[in-house]
Every structure is written in C-alpha cells, then in structure tokens.
Amino acid sequence: MIPQDALSELASMLGERLSTGKSDLDLHGRSETYHAPMPPEAVVYPDTTEEVSRIVAICARHGVPVVGWGTGTALEGHGSAPRGGVTIDFRRMDKVLEVVPEDMLVRVQPGVTRESLNTELRATGLFFPVDPGANASLGGMAATRASGTTAVRYGTMADQVRALEVVLADGRIIHTGTRARKSSAGYDLTRLFVGSEGTLGLMTELTLRLWGQPEAVSAAVCGFDTTDGAIDAVITAMQMGLTPARIEYVDVATVRILNAADGAALPERPHLLLEFHGTEEAVAAEAARFGDIAAEHGGGAYAWATQAEDRSRLWSMRHRAYHTILATRPGATAVVTDVCVPISKLGEAIMRAAADIHASGLDGPILGHVGDGNYHAILLVDRDDPDEIAEAKRLSDAMVAHALDLGGTATGEHGVGFGKLHLMEAEHGAAWDVMGALKRALDPDGLMNPGKLVRQN
Amino acid sequence: MIPQDALSELASMLGERLSTGKSDLDLHGRSETYHAPMPPEAVVYPDTTEEVSRIVAICARHGVPVVGWGTGTALEGHGSAPRGGVTIDFRRMDKVLEVVPEDMLVRVQPGVTRESLNTELRATGLFFPVDPGANASLGGMAATRASGTTAVRYGTMADQVRALEVVLADGRIIHTGTRARKSSAGYDLTRLFVGSEGTLGLMTELTLRLWGQPEAVSAAVCGFDTTDGAIDAVITAMQMGLTPARIEYVDVATVRILNAADGAALPERPHLLLEFHGTEEAVAAEAARFGDIAAEHGGGAYAWATQAEDRSRLWSMRHRAYHTILATRPGATAVVTDVCVPISKLGEAIMRAAADIHASGLDGPILGHVGDGNYHAILLVDRDDPDEIAEAKRLSDAMVAHALDLGGTATGEHGVGFGKLHLMEAEHGAAWDVMGALKRALDPDGLMNPGKLVRQN
Structure with missing residues (x-):
C-alpha cells in the first residue's frame, strides 16, 4: 500500500496528473498477452525530467515501487505492477526536442512514438528505422531493447541509442553517452540502461541515431515449396552478405489467416516477405541475387512492390498479423x-x-x-x-x-x-x-x- | 607488497610461469607514451581460464592487485601497476579456439593478436576488420574498446564482441552473450565488460563477429588546398551516406614527416587517405561520388591503389606514422x-x-x-x-x-x-x-x- 503521506506529496505536486481511478489503474495493469492483470495503486503523468526525479525521490523515501509505462505494448508483463506502487506514464513527455540533421541525430522525450517521430522527420530526408510492429514509445523500445523487421539491416534499439538522460532510483538525474559516433570513456552505461526494462532507472531523454531515407526501396513476396527451402534461402542470403532491410518468414498457417482475414491472396505456401533499401543499382542487384538464391531453394516467382502504397499495405498486413492471428x-x-x-x-x-x-x-x-x-x-x-x-x-x-x-x-x-x-x-x-x-x-x-x-x- | 604466502601459492601452481625477474617486471611497467613506468611485483603466464580463475582467487584472498596484459600497446597506462601486485600476461592464451564460418563467428583466447587471427582466417573468405594500427591482442582491444581506421564502416570492438568468458574479481567464471545476432535477455553484460579495461574482470575467451572479405577494395590518397576543405569533404561524404572502409586525415606536418622518413612522395598539403570496400560496382560508384565531393572542396586528383601491395604499403605507412613521428x-x-x-x-x-x-x-x-x-x-x-x-x-x-x-x-x-x-x-x-x-x-x-x-x- 502506498502510504498516505506519499500520495499527498505526489498529489500536491501533480494535481490531476495523479490518478487513482479504477479504470486508469486497470488500464495500466493490463498486458497484451496471457499475463494476468496487475494494476498499480496510482498512475502519474509527469511533464518534465524534474518531475520524474521528484516522483522517484518521493517513492524512494516511502519505499514505494515505481514502474515505467510507454504505450503498454510490451509482451512479457514489463509494465505491470505485481507489487503495486506508482506507474509513471510518459505519454505527456512526447516532444521531439531537437533534430540535428548535420549529425544525423535526434533528441526525444521517452513518450514519443516511433511513428510520430518519423512523421516529424519526413521533410528532413532522414528516418528512424527500428520497427517492432506496434507503434511503441521510443522510451519503451529502448527499455526492452526492441528491434523488429528492420533490425537485420539497421540493428536494434541498442545500436541507435547514442546518449541518455536517466533518473536513478534515488531521484538523481544522470547523462550517459555523447553525440560522438564512438567513445572509450569508461563503462558503456548507455548500453547498460538500454534493455534494463526500467529496473535500474527511468529514461527521460534519448539521443537517437537517424538514417538517410533510402534512394530506392523495393519489396517482394516469394512463396516456397517447403519451409526448409524458405529458411535455407534466408541462411544462404545472409551468409553471402546480402543486406536486406527486411526478410520475414510467414508459415502456411499464417498465410491462410492473412488470406482469409486480410485478403492477402497469397498461394498457400510458406513465404518470405522482403524489402531492399539502397541506391537504385544496389537494390536491383541485391534483388536479382536474392532471386537466384530463392530459385535454387524452391522459391516461386517474386511479386514485386515498388510503389510506396503497395509496400505500405504489405508491411501493415505483417504488423497486424499478431492481432489478425489472435482474432481467429x-x-x-x-x-x-x-x-x-x-x-x-x-x-x-x-x-x-x-x-x-x-x-x-x-x-x-x-x-x-x-x-x-x-x-x-x-x-x-x-x-x-x-x-x-x-x-x-x-x-x-x-x-x-x-x-x-x-x-x-x-x-x-x-x-x-x-x-x-x-x-x-x-x-x-x-x-x-x-x-x-x-x-x-x-x-x-x-x-x-x-x-x-x-x-x- | 605481495604476501609471501600468495607468491608461494602462485609459484606452486605456475612454476616457471611465475616471474619476478627485474627485466620482466620492468617490461610490464612500461608505457608506449609519456607515462612513468610502474612495474608490478610479479608477472604470471597462465595457459587456461581455470588457471586465471585460480590466480585471481589467490590474489583476492591475499588482497593483491591484478592487472591484465596483452601486447602492452595501450596508450594511457592501462597495463601499468601503480599499486604493484600481479600482472597476468595473456601471451600463452593465444589460440583460435573455433571458427564458425556458417555464423560468421570466431571464438578466441584473449592473447590472439588481430594479425594472427586474420592470417588464420585467410582461407575462409572471412576477416576481422578492427584495426587500431598496433598488432594488439584481441583481449586488450576489447578491454579498451579499441577501434582505428576501419571503424567508420565496420564499427568498433564493441560492435564485434558477441559473447565473452570473464573471470570476476573473486575468481568466478561467467559467460555473457550468446551466438545469436541479437538478444533482449537482461542487462548487456558483454557491452559492460567491453571497454572496462580489466577493472571489472578479465576476459578469458571472446566470441567475435567476422565479415566477408570484400569482393573489391580500392584505396586512394587525395591532397587538398586547405585543412578546411579536407575536413568539409569528409563531413559532406559522411552526411551523404557514403560508407568508406577508411577515411583518414593527415595534416601537412604529418605529410612532411612521411615524405622525409618513409618516402611517401606526397605533395605538401593536407591529405585524406581513403579505402572503399564492396562489390566492384559499389566501390566504383562510391569512389566516383567521393571524387566529386573532393573536387568541390579543393581536392586534387585522386591517386588510386587497386593493387593489394600498393594498399598494403599505404596503410602500413599510416600505421607506422606514430612511430615515424616519434622518431623525428x-x-x-x-x-x-x-x-x-x-x-x-x-x-x-x-x-x-x-x-x-x-x-x-x-x-x-x-x-x-x-x-x-x-x-x-x-x-x-x-x-x-x-x-x-x-x-x-x-x-x-x-x-x-x-x-x-x-x-x-x-x-x-x-x-x-x-x-x-x-x-x-x-x-x-x-x-x-x-x-x-x-x-x-x-x-x-x-x-x-x-x-x-x-x-x-
């Protein structure tokens, strides 16, 4: 139980940004998967790092657990509150603080989602590649070391986070990393906090690496006679040094579901869904090389999608697959x-x-x-x-x-x-x-x- | 002072692989740079992880400092022994334990040098790219988070170390990381130990990522009218997304020294030394794009080196530059x-x-x-x-x-x-x-x- 003193301190700081309403607590105890709900005792909605620091310090003084919350799309109960306490929901800390195109960096608050960041970046020629499917918050993605479809080319969250501002368990605010591309100045605290799931501190600012929007993008779907063939084609492509931006496997069961529920109209075979990024020539060359590999492993004809909206339909279908499968x-x-x-x-x-x-x-x-x-x-x-x-x-x-x-x-x-x-x-x-x-x-x-x-x- | 009991325990385990001779101690107290010598009180030469564990446990029990030693090429006194104690020289732990070409990995002992690893890999079509100049040990390179000329394309040691075996301060042996390309299974201990300079534990095995030998390699030197111009060309190239394998700056003073001492025969101007890796087409395309960028910033004609021995002469000169400069x-x-x-x-x-x-x-x-x-x-x-x-x-x-x-x-x-x-x-x-x-x-x-x-x- 949160001591009344602690609640009063939080309430006097946050006013209506402290919530103890049942629906709000229930919402912050839910999981996307099978885990039983475990709601916190209070939810707070800070606006600033300073507020997060004060909230954590109050909780520390009163022995109250603190759980971070982004968009609630974690799959292993990361955001639940098995010991009660306070959940810090970062939805109001959703500002893109600074875009630094000349160093291909961006500084964001943890509540910014990956889609809203990319919307904001559209005019810059830069983009943020990590794509776990869900429109998760960047703080949450860093906390779980998320990755997804594009990690095969661009790396995971761990490879994108250049620097962090973190509120520690006692409320201290620290800064890790720099804006330089590399450093040997001591323990890599940035990497320690990325993937620490809010168990060592809470990220209140992230400096992320950005990438140039590729000159050319081409996506394809390719059915295979057998699962073995599809997987061997992937293994061969990776061993030969191909650098697809995405190379996704879907089994026959998934294909059937996508056909029935999402109008995918794919042959009932195991499939690979691919995307290549690069110059026109590089994309064409990689796609051709992959075509040869696929053919050697029982792959059928490629269906190409070079139009942005066809690609968008393809990946949107892939991203919805979890919920489409659930709905069966x-x-x-x-x-x-x-x-x-x-x-x-x-x-x-x-x-x-x-x-x-x-x-x-x-x-x-x-x-x-x-x-x-x-x-x-x-x-x-x-x-x-x-x-x-x-x-x-x-x-x-x-x-x-x-x-x-x-x-x-x-x-x-x-x-x-x-x-x-x-x-x-x-x-x-x-x-x-x-x-x-x-x-x-x-x-x-x-x-x-x-x-x-x-x-x- | 190392207690006599501790020395006796170490001697009975290691025999002649424990040394307290003055020349050996002096050798292990020296630095490549201005730092005053600080020799240890004993040097040990273990053969196995088990021996390292026992050495560290003995030292822990007797309160004796432990310093790791690779090839002694660190520049900030990492290997010196300001508080005496035992230096563990890893030169006998120099085995390439396992090459896993199908996963592009290699497992090595810490005393393997980067050059000996690449010699061993030559027939596999794979190579280990990190190149700090000195023929350092891979354990030492990981301990200092080394990088060097090729990091601009391949990343630093931090990006290559997939898994570690580490002996902790109490002698316990742990394993961090896996052979998978990514993981979200808890704190990234591998990254914590990489760059920890032997202050948290000693690496006794490293699993490193390997890369395919590039199909084509092309190197070039390019003089510029001004330092500004050379640096602006680099900035522009990086911002445009070029991916040189090496892009090195040498100022006029360095050029003069390389000309006088090493027969470089370069015009007395600031220079960039470059290398591109990739397919024939990609290398040609990047080189052409860089040529345009250089021309816009007062760069002179490229001198190309596509022959392996010309390139080797170029980079060998670059790597010797520190000692060439010292010798002036x-x-x-x-x-x-x-x-x-x-x-x-x-x-x-x-x-x-x-x-x-x-x-x-x-x-x-x-x-x-x-x-x-x-x-x-x-x-x-x-x-x-x-x-x-x-x-x-x-x-x-x-x-x-x-x-x-x-x-x-x-x-x-x-x-x-x-x-x-x-x-x-x-x-x-x-x-x-x-x-x-x-x-x-x-x-x-x-x-x-x-x-x-x-x-x-």
Whole structure:
C-alpha cells in the first residue's frame, strides 16, 4: 500500500496528473498477452525530467515501487505492477526536442512514438528505422531493447541509442553517452540502461541515431515449396552478405489467416516477405541475387512492390498479423515465443518448434525476423483455461531450451519482464547473479520495476 | 607488497610461469607514451581460464592487485601497476579456439593478436576488420574498446564482441552473450565488460563477429588546398551516406614527416587517405561520388591503389606514422590526444587544436579517423622535461574541454587508463559515480586494475 503521506506529496505536486481511478489503474495493469492483470495503486503523468526525479525521490523515501509505462505494448508483463506502487506514464513527455540533421541525430522525450517521430522527420530526408510492429514509445523500445523487421539491416534499439538522460532510483538525474559516433570513456552505461526494462532507472531523454531515407526501396513476396527451402534461402542470403532491410518468414498457417482475414491472396505456401533499401543499382542487384538464391531453394516467382502504397499495405498486413492471428479464435489470448538462434541453426529450430506445436494440438502460427535468426510462435490459448496456458508455456520453454542448446537466447527482442524470468538462470548461469549485483548497486531497495528481469527477494 | 604466502601459492601452481625477474617486471611497467613506468611485483603466464580463475582467487584472498596484459600497446597506462601486485600476461592464451564460418563467428583466447587471427582466417573468405594500427591482442582491444581506421564502416570492438568468458574479481567464471545476432535477455553484460579495461574482470575467451572479405577494395590518397576543405569533404561524404572502409586525415606536418622518413612522395598539403570496400560496382560508384565531393572542396586528383601491395604499403605507412613521428625527435616521447566529436564539429575542433598547438611551440602533427570525428595530435615531448610534458598535457586537456563543449568525448578509442582519469568527472558528471558504484558491486576490494577508469579510494 502506498502510504498516505506519499500520495499527498505526489498529489500536491501533480494535481490531476495523479490518478487513482479504477479504470486508469486497470488500464495500466493490463498486458497484451496471457499475463494476468496487475494494476498499480496510482498512475502519474509527469511533464518534465524534474518531475520524474521528484516522483522517484518521493517513492524512494516511502519505499514505494515505481514502474515505467510507454504505450503498454510490451509482451512479457514489463509494465505491470505485481507489487503495486506508482506507474509513471510518459505519454505527456512526447516532444521531439531537437533534430540535428548535420549529425544525423535526434533528441526525444521517452513518450514519443516511433511513428510520430518519423512523421516529424519526413521533410528532413532522414528516418528512424527500428520497427517492432506496434507503434511503441521510443522510451519503451529502448527499455526492452526492441528491434523488429528492420533490425537485420539497421540493428536494434541498442545500436541507435547514442546518449541518455536517466533518473536513478534515488531521484538523481544522470547523462550517459555523447553525440560522438564512438567513445572509450569508461563503462558503456548507455548500453547498460538500454534493455534494463526500467529496473535500474527511468529514461527521460534519448539521443537517437537517424538514417538517410533510402534512394530506392523495393519489396517482394516469394512463396516456397517447403519451409526448409524458405529458411535455407534466408541462411544462404545472409551468409553471402546480402543486406536486406527486411526478410520475414510467414508459415502456411499464417498465410491462410492473412488470406482469409486480410485478403492477402497469397498461394498457400510458406513465404518470405522482403524489402531492399539502397541506391537504385544496389537494390536491383541485391534483388536479382536474392532471386537466384530463392530459385535454387524452391522459391516461386517474386511479386514485386515498388510503389510506396503497395509496400505500405504489405508491411501493415505483417504488423497486424499478431492481432489478425489472435482474432481467429474469439476471446483467445496468446503466449508469444521469441527465441533467437545463430542463423545456421534457424531451420533446425523452426522445424522442431513446428513439430512440437503440431503435436500439442494448439494453434501456433510461426512468423519472424529470420534474417536475425529470430522468430515467434503465436500460441493461441483460452485465457480461462489453465491447462491450455500451461501447455503453451511448456512449448515456449521447450523452444527456449532448444534455442539455448543451439547457442541462442530466450528472447531476441521482447525482453524478460516477468514472463521469461524463470529462464534467465538457464541462459546466463552465474552471469545472472552479476546482473543481480548490478541491480542491487543501483537500486538497493529494489523499488524500480520490481519482480522483473533479475532475481529479487 | 605481495604476501609471501600468495607468491608461494602462485609459484606452486605456475612454476616457471611465475616471474619476478627485474627485466620482466620492468617490461610490464612500461608505457608506449609519456607515462612513468610502474612495474608490478610479479608477472604470471597462465595457459587456461581455470588457471586465471585460480590466480585471481589467490590474489583476492591475499588482497593483491591484478592487472591484465596483452601486447602492452595501450596508450594511457592501462597495463601499468601503480599499486604493484600481479600482472597476468595473456601471451600463452593465444589460440583460435573455433571458427564458425556458417555464423560468421570466431571464438578466441584473449592473447590472439588481430594479425594472427586474420592470417588464420585467410582461407575462409572471412576477416576481422578492427584495426587500431598496433598488432594488439584481441583481449586488450576489447578491454579498451579499441577501434582505428576501419571503424567508420565496420564499427568498433564493441560492435564485434558477441559473447565473452570473464573471470570476476573473486575468481568466478561467467559467460555473457550468446551466438545469436541479437538478444533482449537482461542487462548487456558483454557491452559492460567491453571497454572496462580489466577493472571489472578479465576476459578469458571472446566470441567475435567476422565479415566477408570484400569482393573489391580500392584505396586512394587525395591532397587538398586547405585543412578546411579536407575536413568539409569528409563531413559532406559522411552526411551523404557514403560508407568508406577508411577515411583518414593527415595534416601537412604529418605529410612532411612521411615524405622525409618513409618516402611517401606526397605533395605538401593536407591529405585524406581513403579505402572503399564492396562489390566492384559499389566501390566504383562510391569512389566516383567521393571524387566529386573532393573536387568541390579543393581536392586534387585522386591517386588510386587497386593493387593489394600498393594498399598494403599505404596503410602500413599510416600505421607506422606514430612511430615515424616519434622518431623525428630522438629520445622524445609523446602525449597522444584522442578526442572524438560529432562529425559536424570536426572542422571547428581540428582548427582550434592546430592553432593551440602552433601557439604552444610544441610539435604536434594531427592525424585521425575523421569519418568517425576522431583524431589524434602526437604532441612530442622530452621525457625528462616536466615543463614540456605539462604543456602537452595542458594542450590535451584543452582539446578535451573543447570536445566536451561540442558534444564529444575525451577518448574515442584509447580509453581512460590513468592518463585520462582526471577528465572523467567533466565528461560524465554524476554518471561517473554510477560507474564507481558498478565497480564496487563487482570488485568490492578494488583489486582489479586499481587506479584506472573509476574513482577509487
């Protein structure tokens, strides 16, 4: 329970920007996936870094947990409040503070979403490439080290964040990183906070790298005779040094759903969805090379989309796929897997996952960012059927165990939250204790997003 | 003083691989630059991770400092032993343990040098791109977050290290990272250890990313009417999205020295040395675009080197430049600056540095990795003249202060060691205290490379 004193202090600072209404609390306890709701006891809507600092300091003084909130699109319960406390919703801190085209950088508040940033950048010739599908906040994306379809060419959030302003567990405000392209000046704190899921501090400003809008863009869909063939084509393309901006796999089950629900009109085969960025010549050359590779692996004719609106329809369909798949079973929720394996092991991992899902009897279409070795099974379950949820979690854990055997990771881009907490010891061994030691060093009272990412008493 | 018990334990484990001979100690106390020698009290030469773990555990039990040593080419006193203790020389741990061409990875011991790795990789079609000039050890390069001429295209050591085995301050062995291309599974410990200069633990194995040998390589030298013109050409090229593999600036003083000492036969003008990697078409296209940019900024005709041996002569001359410059003043040593600024500020930073050096009367040729905004002044000083050393340090500190004003960093690639320790508070502010808290969390007794990187009592 938040002490009344703490609530009063917060209320006197924030007025109506402190909320304890049930609907607001419920909204901030919800998860996009199967996790049970865990609402906070209060939600605050700060406007400035200074306010975040004061909120966190008040919470620290009173022993109140603090959870950061962007758009609520995290998949592993990152934003929920299992120990109650205060959720800091960053929606009002949504300003693009400074665009620095000459250094290809932008400074933003954490509540800016990736789409609103790109809208603002449109006239500059620059863009922000990371695209996890959801229109997530940039603070949330950095906190979970998000990536998505374009990471295969542009890297993940970790590769874009040049500098941070962070409010620490005691309310101190620090600045990490610089605007230079590289630095050897001590521990890479920027990288430590990126992916720390709000457990070490809260980002209140981010300086992000921008990229030049590509001169030419070309997208394609390509069906394959077999899953093996599609995956082998990806492996070959990556090993040959092709640099697609996107190279996405969708299995037959996903294709059927997209055809039925979204009018995709694709042949009922496993498909790759691709996009190439670059000069006209480079795009043409890469597309031709990929065409040869695809043909050698049972790929059919390419269907090309060089018009912006055709591409936009394609990727919008891909981004909606999670919700389209969910909608095939009314009232269902999902356990979403997220393993990432070395590229050479991708076929082995996906084939085993597909066989396990088939044997379980659950529906679990597979799709993913296969150029990175990262894919998801959307395991559909009845939220009120504990046996189905248990079976889906068993499948997910088996995929993780296999991925770890293959030299991969339990989560390529969704993060740990509390949904993958039980897998961290298997993945990291004694290194997980080191993460715990770092957590205790920066948050000795364990108030920053408690119950997530690290082992905590 | 190392307690006799500790020495006996080490001797019984290591036999002749424990050395306390004066010449060996002196060798491990030396610096490549102006820093006074600070030898350890003993040097050990382990063969295995297990031995490193036992050595560190013995030292921990007896309160003995531990310093890691690669090839001794660090520039800021990283390998010196200001508090005595044991230096662990990794020269015997020099095995390439596993090449994984299908995932473009290699697993190495820390004592493997970058040149020996590339020799071993030659037949695979892959190579390791990071090139700091010196034939440094890969462990040392990771520990200082080294980069060099090729970082502008391939990134720094931070971008290449996929996974680590680390011996912690208490002797525990941990593994960080995976073989997957990305992961969101908790704090990025790999990135925390890269650049930590042996102050948090010692790397005993590194899994590194490899790259395909480029189909075509082309190098060029290009003289400019003015420094401004050369730097503006770099800024324009980077802002237009060119991706040179190398784009190096050498000032007129450096050109004169290379002409006199190395037979460079270059016109006495500021020069850019360039290299492009890619397909034949991409290399030709980038080179042509750069030619246009250079011409607009007072650049002369390109001299092209497409033959491997011509290129090799060019880069070998560039890599020798530090020692060639040193040799122009017999008996001199150097204070080597290493600021890195946002690319748009590069001209401003270099012009001010050149003016300050000129005003000081010291010799200080300027050269650097300008595509990254990183450059060095080689300030030549008499090792026995405290006034000259003080003046060079004053110049270096002024360059850092200016770089910080411009949004840059005190060190782009050399690291902190103890030579840049006094600048860390100005660069990081309260974030430096956070580094100190992390240090205390992982090395509570302050025995790992003490006196470097963080504030320590």
